[in-house]
Amino acid sequence: MDTIEELRSHLFDTLRALSDKEKPxxxxxxxxxxxxAQVIINSAKVEVEHMKVSGGKGTGFMAEKKPEIPNGITNITKHTIR
Known part of the structure; x- marks a missing residue:
């Protein structure tokens, strides 16, 4: 697990495994x-504090994912109705 998303997924897998009546x-x-997981979460909290102090520079554990743009699209235009 290298990201907070992977940690979250693993924790939910663990929760599901605990609920498995056939093979808990x-x-x-x-x-x-x-x-x-709690140790990892605590380290993420420290990283958030570090990011606040350092102007948003973290180690990548808490990196914000940028939305993926489909191939062939170079720009997104938002149209509004007045």
Whole structure:
């Protein structure tokens, strides 16, 4: 996991695994995942503070994704109705 989005996805996978009635995730393993996730979340909070101080420069963990533009489109025009 290298991004906050991947962490979030993994945590939801863990939650789903805990709810699986056929083959539930062991409670000790789920607790370990939650503890490690909390450490990562705390480091993300520190990064947000760092970004505030440094003018928005982070390490990439909290990088904002830019919207993807389909091939062939070079500009987006927003039209408004008056």
């Amino acid at each position: 995730l062991e409670l000790d393993r789920a607790k370990a995942v939650a503890e490690v």
